[in-house]
Amino acid sequence: MKRSFHAIMLAAGLAFGLSTSVSGELPVAPFQAHYEVYGQGLSLGEAVMSLTSDGSGGYQMSSDVRPNGLVALLASASVSERASGEIRDGRIQPTRYERQMETSKKSGDVQLRFDWSAGRVEARSGARQVTLPLSPGVVDPLSLNMVVMRDLQRDRLPKQYTLVDETALRTFQIRNEGEEVLNTPLGRLRTLRISHSKPGNTRITTFWFAPELRYLPVRIAQHKKGKEVMRMEIRTVERQP
Numbered sequence: 001m002k003r004s005f006h007a008i009m010l011a012a013g014l015a016f017g018l019s020t021s022v023s024g025e026l027p028v029a030p031f032q033a034h035y036e037v038y039g040q041g042l043s044l045g046e047a048v049m050s051l052t053s054d055g056s057g058g059y060q061m062s063s064d065v066r067p068n069g070l071v072a073l074l075a076s077a078s079v080s081e082r083a084s085g086e087i088r089d090g091r092i093q094p095t096r097y098e099r100q101m102e103t104s105k106k107s108g109d110v111q112l113r114f115d116w117s118a119g120r121v122e123a124r125s126g127a128r129q130v131t132l133p134l135s136p137g138v139v140d141p142l143s144l145n146m147v148v149m150r151d152l153q154r155d156r157l158p159k160q161y162t163l164v165d166e167t168a169l170r171t172f173q174i175r176n177e178g179e180e181v182l183n184t185p186l187g188r189l190r191t192l193r194i195s196h197s198k199p200g201n202t203r204i205t206t207f208w209f210a211p212e213l214r215y216l217p218v219r220i221a222q223h224k225k226g227k228e229v230m231r232m233e234i235r236t237v238e239r240q241p
Contacts, residue, residue: 026053026087027150029214031239035232037065044068047232057087061142078102083142085114092147097140097164110166112140125166132169139163149215152192161196172196182208184218185235191218213237 032050036043045067052060063081079101085094097112113122114134121134139147144163151157162171177193191208192215208219220232 026051026057026059026146027092027153028059028146029239031216031237033216033237034235035220036235038231038233039229046235058084059086059146060084061145063142081142083140085143088116091136092139092143092150094140094143097142099141112164114140121164123164123167128167130167132164132167137162138169141165148194149209152194152209152215157194170198172198177206180208182218184233186210186213186218186237189213189218 028051030051030053032048035047035049037045037047045065047063047065049063050061054060061081061083063079065079067078079099081097081099083094083097085092085096087093093114093116094112095114097110097114099110101108108126111122111124115121116134119134121132121138123130123132137147139161141163144161147161148157157174157176160171160173162169164170173196175195177195180191180193182189182191189210189212191210193206193208195204195206197204203222203224205220205222207217209215210218216234216237218234221228222230
């Protein structure tokens with residue numbers, strides 16, 4: 001359970017978005033979305049993800065996964081992520097990222113601090129702390145969603161993205177797998193199917209983005225060695241003013 005929740009929350013870094021981007025404005029519309037989380041065909045809990053704006057180009061994102069019912073009694077696991085940043089000259093620049101994972105046996109946390117003027121990011125995972133070089137386009141797992149959505153909007157999806165994954169810079173390969181129509185609680189939706197993976201890794205995460213919902217992902221699934229290990233299905237979404 002612990003590994004499953006951790007994996008799907010990392011996958012959720014590639015999550016939401018919308019619309020055009022100009023300097024000082026968010027390329028993503030504020031929202032709150034609720035997802036049902038499944039593992040091996042069973043409902044494991046709920047994921048709640050949100051984005052808010054400070055009105056002047058700054059943003060805050062959050063993502064929380066909590067188990068439900070019997071799963072909570074057996075696993076007692078939860079994962080929370082927080083990210084904040086700003087838009088500068090049309091670029092998405094994260095400033096802080098935190099992830100906290102709590103289980104019945106132990107807890108773990110990740111913290112990232114981006115210093116764009118110095119060109120570095122301070123990364124800490126548990127007791128391990130490193131300083132990594134920072135270049136334009138590098139983001140945290142949550143902020144990555146805005147970059148992807150903007151690129152989908154412009155029909156300029158690149159072949160790879162780079163983000164800070166715990167205490168290392170990781171490059172993820174991106175693949176556009178075409179269109180697919182899904183039946184969801186929000187109705188029958190045309191979606192764009194996009195997958196990403198790390199080179200040499202057997203884990204593949206796939207996202208179904210719905211253009212008519214401003215490119216909100218309505219499904220997120222993770223496969224390892226060809227077998228589905230985790231899936232998130234949208235239930236409700238609210239747009240914030």
